Structure formats: C-alpha cells, structure tokens
Amino acid sequence: MNLPPIALHASTQMDNCTPEKAQWLEAAGFRQIVLARETPLEEIRAIAQTVKVPVEVFVHGALCVSYSGRCYASQHCFNRSANRGCCAQFCRLAFDLVDGKDRVLVQNAHLLSLRDMNRSQSIDEMLDAGVRSFKIEGRLKDTEYVKNVTAYYRRALDEALERRLREGKKWKGQDLGRASYGKSELSFRPQLERSFNRGFTEYFLHGRTEQPVANFTSPKAMGALIGHVGKVRSRSFQIELTQQAPSPITAGDGLCFIDRKEGTLQGFRVNRAEGNEVFPNRMPRLVPGMKLYRSLDFAFNQQLAKPTARRTLQTDWTLRETAEGFAIDVRDESGTHISRQFAYPHEASRSPQRAAIERQLSKLGDTPYVLRSLTIDWQEERFIPASQLAAWRRDCVETLQRAHRMNYQRDxxxxxxxxxxxxxxxxxLDFTANVANHLARKFYTEHGTEQLAPAFELEEPRGALIMTCKHCIRKSLHLCKKEDRSVPDPLFLRLPDGRRFPLQFDCRRCEMKVYAEKD
Incomplete structure (x- = not known):
C-alpha cells in the first residue's frame, strides 16, 4: 500500500500473541508491536527473541475479556464495532449462566467483567523478557487518574533501570536506558490503589494462577478495601480502618459495599467525618462487620487537581573569555550542545563575580532547563552587568531549543x-483477518492469500464465534471439567431480554469461546 513514510506500530487489535505473527508484522514493515494482554511472560520472551523491532506490552488499566481484535460481540448485538473504536461494553453486562435445559446456574452476575490490570510488581521480569515499551490503558480516564498512574510507573521503571545498571544486567549485550530525558519533580506520592480501579489482577502474566481475574459482582470501580463497619447509628456509623488504609475518611469521599441481601454494589458519599465516625449524605443499609471500599478519594483528587509535576533537563554552562568578548557553551543531559559568541568589552572587576553570574544564568524560569553546573574560564575577574547576562541567557535558551528541534530524529x-x-x-483467511476494504484485500492477495473472507462488519457469519477469552467462567466458578466431569454441558450466557450465547470450552488451550446463537 502507498502509505506515508511514518513508523507503523502494530496495535493489540491486530491479535499479536505468537512469535509467528510478530515475525509477519516485522516483515510487513511495522516498527513496534503491541502484544495481546493475555500473552504470558514466556511467550513475551519468545516473541522478543524472534524479532528485532521493540515489543510493547500493557502494564496497567482496564481489560478486554476477549483477545483484542477477535471480539465481535458489540457489533453482533448493537451494530457497534469494537474493531472500529465503538465498543458498547457487552462484557460489562449482567448475565444468567444456564445449561442446555435453560436451568439457571448463576443469576444476574457480571460473568465477563474483568478486574483492572496492575503489573507494577513485575516490571523487572518484563524487562528481562525483552519488553521495551509499557502501555497504560487510559480511555475516558480523567486528569487525576493519568497524573497518578503515569507518575507511579515512571518512578517504578526508573528504579528498575537503575537496579539493572547496578547489577550489570543487559539485553542482547546492551544496557537498557530511558527513551527520554529529564526528571519530573512531584508534589504528591503516586498510589495506584487511590485511583479508579475495579480491583487488580496481573492477568495471566505468570500463566493461570489462583488470583481472580474477574469481578462478578459489579463492573464499576470499587477501589481499595479501607475498613469494616463498626457500630451503626441512625445517621452515622463507625469505621474500623485497615492498617493499609492510605488516609483517613474525609468529607466528599465515595464509599461502597456489597449489599448482603441483594448481592449488588451500593455506594454513598460522605458528608462529614469526625475521627472514625462517618456521616453519609444518606444513611445506607449497613451491617457491623461489612467490608467498606473507597471508590472516590476526594482529598487525593483535590491534591491532584493542582499543579503536581515539573519536568526539567539538567544543563552545564561554560562562560569563556574570548578576544572579542565572551562565549557561552551549553550542554544538556541529552547531549544537545550549543555555543554562542558575544562581542563585549572586557572590564576588570574589583570583587569576585561568580555568585552574581551563577544567580543570573540559573534564572531559567518556566523553561524546561535547570542549571547543574557552571564553569567560568577567564584570565581575571570581569564585570558583566546583570541585564547583559540575562540577555545572553535568553539567547542561549532559544538557541538550545532550536537545536533540539533540528536534532530530532523521526522514526x-x-x-x-x-x-x-x-x-x-x-x-x-477467515473473517477474523478483519479485511474491510479493497486495499487490505489487495495487500493479502499480492502476498499469496487465495481465499479471503470479508470482515465481520461486512458479512456476519451465521452462528459466528464472537469472543475468544483466556478468562474461563467454568474455572472461576470451580466448574472445570478437568476437575469434575459431572459439570453441566452445554452452557449458555443469557441476557435479561432472553438472547443466549453458547459457550464452548477449549480445555487443551484453556480458552473459552462465546458464539452467536444460530437463528
């Protein structure tokens, strides 16, 4: 295809989870490959060893229950294609699980709703496996979420890279370093559990473990467990905070709990808090001992709503005396270097000038630079007015900025x-190749494809496979056929409007498949 000469990154929507697919993408000219969220460490390592282009993986955020690029449920049910960015969140709906005789095994549960990914404790392992870029899912997230989560992972990744240097760890014979320069100074302590989350999971990074990946109770954010209900009064209640609670309850917080009668997630806002006595905006139906979660951390969000970070590049300055006047050399930590000559008369000074010069040259204000070191090279003390130094400083900063733009290497x-x-x-190739236009069809046929089905959005096959999932409802409900051969079969998901979706379980691959029911 006649595409602009820009670097192409293979989205996870292209279903990238094997070395063979990664090799195909590299041969097609892609410069970076984003792997499927389900890809385990060993497969990540195999892929990274197979290709020369960087491998990118998800490290945090919301999860799709189906392999990305292989979910057609939204298109099938609502005529909104997930592959075109219009997912209707089919997987967050409540279903009944029924058997072949329509007997209800599980009623009104969010059986496809996954927790949120959090792989913050496995960054070193992913670096060892060959990961070169970490992806944070952030669709429809607010500013406070973005600030907190990106700051947390920036700090965690920097610490991991420093450890590797100290320990002499390399990848393919090379040291790993940051892809960018500069340092961010934060006015807050990043804490992942204090931002929107549905509970956390590493999601098959280490294979299938006992750690739950789904939350059948609710698709909404629950936040972190912060305590238990103590004594309940008519208009207030006492809370017994856990030792892990990051901060006390404050007015404006959002708290939630699982209603014991209905089994649903219920929430309320805090009007005021006096020590451990909490006064809700409306008194919920609470029972002593009930677990409480903080879904909205009002004080933390207020802190994040203010300016919270400043990113700067360190610079080294040299002021030199020349025959015609003075020269200033500036080099920043990225290696970008400039030199400026200034004609100016040499005027002897009766007192040391270093402090005054450093004071003027360090006034870098709202520029991205800070002064790390200053070297002065002259034959004797010289007097330079503060206004002249300020003008030279501005000239040098503007020149350095231009040098950065000129030196930028586009991929x-x-x-x-x-x-x-x-x-x-x-x-x-069947419909899962997602071929939806003549250019894609031409590309495949030119490279040897003889039979090519149209994309699902163009022609929906009868009784089509609409989801392929690593998440297994049977496994989550302890109904695995490997453990109990008496488990009912077949099984269906059923929506409140009566529509059913047959489930098929591939035990060899440990995958669950969701089908559209044949008319």
Missing part, C-alpha cells in the same frame, strides 16, 4: 520484506 517506516511476507502469509 520512519520499516522496509517491507516481500519475499518473507509472502512465505508467512496464509493462503486462506
């Missing part, structure tokens, strides 16, 4: 290996 499109691409392209 261009990779070269297509047509011979290898033809070898790797299948002869037959």
């Amino acid at each position: 261009y499109a990779g070269k297509v290996n047509h011979e290898l691409l033809t070898q790797l392209t299948p002869e037959r």
Whole structure:
C-alpha cells in the first residue's frame, strides 16, 4: 500500500500473541508491536527473541475479556464495532449462566467483567523478557487518574533501570536506558490503589494462577478495601480502618459495599467525618462487620487537581573569555550542545563575580532547563552587568531549543520484506483477518492469500464465534471439567431480554469461546 513514510506500530487489535505473527508484522514493515494482554511472560520472551523491532506490552488499566481484535460481540448485538473504536461494553453486562435445559446456574452476575490490570510488581521480569515499551490503558480516564498512574510507573521503571545498571544486567549485550530525558519533580506520592480501579489482577502474566481475574459482582470501580463497619447509628456509623488504609475518611469521599441481601454494589458519599465516625449524605443499609471500599478519594483528587509535576533537563554552562568578548557553551543531559559568541568589552572587576553570574544564568524560569553546573574560564575577574547576562541567557535558551528541534530524529517506516511476507502469509483467511476494504484485500492477495473472507462488519457469519477469552467462567466458578466431569454441558450466557450465547470450552488451550446463537 502507498502509505506515508511514518513508523507503523502494530496495535493489540491486530491479535499479536505468537512469535509467528510478530515475525509477519516485522516483515510487513511495522516498527513496534503491541502484544495481546493475555500473552504470558514466556511467550513475551519468545516473541522478543524472534524479532528485532521493540515489543510493547500493557502494564496497567482496564481489560478486554476477549483477545483484542477477535471480539465481535458489540457489533453482533448493537451494530457497534469494537474493531472500529465503538465498543458498547457487552462484557460489562449482567448475565444468567444456564445449561442446555435453560436451568439457571448463576443469576444476574457480571460473568465477563474483568478486574483492572496492575503489573507494577513485575516490571523487572518484563524487562528481562525483552519488553521495551509499557502501555497504560487510559480511555475516558480523567486528569487525576493519568497524573497518578503515569507518575507511579515512571518512578517504578526508573528504579528498575537503575537496579539493572547496578547489577550489570543487559539485553542482547546492551544496557537498557530511558527513551527520554529529564526528571519530573512531584508534589504528591503516586498510589495506584487511590485511583479508579475495579480491583487488580496481573492477568495471566505468570500463566493461570489462583488470583481472580474477574469481578462478578459489579463492573464499576470499587477501589481499595479501607475498613469494616463498626457500630451503626441512625445517621452515622463507625469505621474500623485497615492498617493499609492510605488516609483517613474525609468529607466528599465515595464509599461502597456489597449489599448482603441483594448481592449488588451500593455506594454513598460522605458528608462529614469526625475521627472514625462517618456521616453519609444518606444513611445506607449497613451491617457491623461489612467490608467498606473507597471508590472516590476526594482529598487525593483535590491534591491532584493542582499543579503536581515539573519536568526539567539538567544543563552545564561554560562562560569563556574570548578576544572579542565572551562565549557561552551549553550542554544538556541529552547531549544537545550549543555555543554562542558575544562581542563585549572586557572590564576588570574589583570583587569576585561568580555568585552574581551563577544567580543570573540559573534564572531559567518556566523553561524546561535547570542549571547543574557552571564553569567560568577567564584570565581575571570581569564585570558583566546583570541585564547583559540575562540577555545572553535568553539567547542561549532559544538557541538550545532550536537545536533540539533540528536534532530530532523521526522514526520512519520499516522496509517491507516481500519475499518473507509472502512465505508467512496464509493462503486462506477467515473473517477474523478483519479485511474491510479493497486495499487490505489487495495487500493479502499480492502476498499469496487465495481465499479471503470479508470482515465481520461486512458479512456476519451465521452462528459466528464472537469472543475468544483466556478468562474461563467454568474455572472461576470451580466448574472445570478437568476437575469434575459431572459439570453441566452445554452452557449458555443469557441476557435479561432472553438472547443466549453458547459457550464452548477449549480445555487443551484453556480458552473459552462465546458464539452467536444460530437463528
């Protein structure tokens, strides 16, 4: 295809979870590959060893229950294509789980609703496996969420890279370093549990473990467990905070709990708090001992609503005496360097000038730079007026900024290996190849594909596979056939309007498949 010469990144929507697919993408000219969220560490390592282009993985945020790029549920049910950015959140709906005789096994539960990903404790392992870019899911997230989560992972990744340098760890014989320069100074302590979350999971990074990946109770944010209900009064209650609670309850907080009668998530706002005595805006139906979660941390969000970070580049300045006047050399931590010559008469000074010069040159204000060091090289003390130093400083900063723009190296499109691409392209492709236009069809046929089905959005197959999931409802409900052969079969998901979706369980691959019911 005749595309602009820009670097192409293979989205996770392209269903990238095997070394073979990664090799195909590299041959097609992609410069970076975003892997499927379900990809375990060992497969990540195998993919990173197979290709030369950087591998990117998700590290935090909301999860899709189906392999991305292989979910057609939203299109099937609501005519809104997830592959076109219009997902209607089918997986966050409540379902009944029924057997072949329509007997209800589980009623009105969010059986496809996953927790949020949090792999903050496995950054070192992912670096060891060859990950070169970490992706944070952030669709529709607010400013406070973005500030907190990005700051947390920036700090965690910097610490991991420093550990690798100290321990002499390398990847393919090379040290790993940051892809950017500068340091951010924060006015707050990043804490992941204090921002929007549905509970956390590492989501199959270490394979299938006992750690739950779904939350059948609610698709909404619950936040962190902060305590238990103590004594309940008519208009207030006491809370027994856990030792892990990051801060006391304050007015404006949002708290929630699981209603024991209905089994649903209920929430309320705090009008005021006096020590451990909490006064809600409306008194909920609470029972002593009930777990309480903080879904909205009002004080923390207020803190994040203010300016919270400043990112700066360190600079080294040298002021030199020349025959015609003075010169200033500036080098920042990225290696960008400039030198400026200034004609100015040499005037002897009766007193040391270093402090005054450093004071003027360090006034870098709202620029992205800070003064790290100053070297003065002259034959004797010289007097330079503060106004002149300020003018030279502004000139140097503007020149340094221009140098950065001129030195920027754009990443261009990779070269297509047509011979290898033809070898790797299948002869037959079904609707999951998502071929929806003549250019995509032409690309595949030119590289050897003989039978090519149209995309699901163009022609929906009868009784089509609409979801392929690593999450297994049977496993989560302890109904695995490997453990109990008497488990009912077949099983269906059923919406309140009566629509049913047959489930198929591939125990060899440990995957669950959701189908559209045949008419």
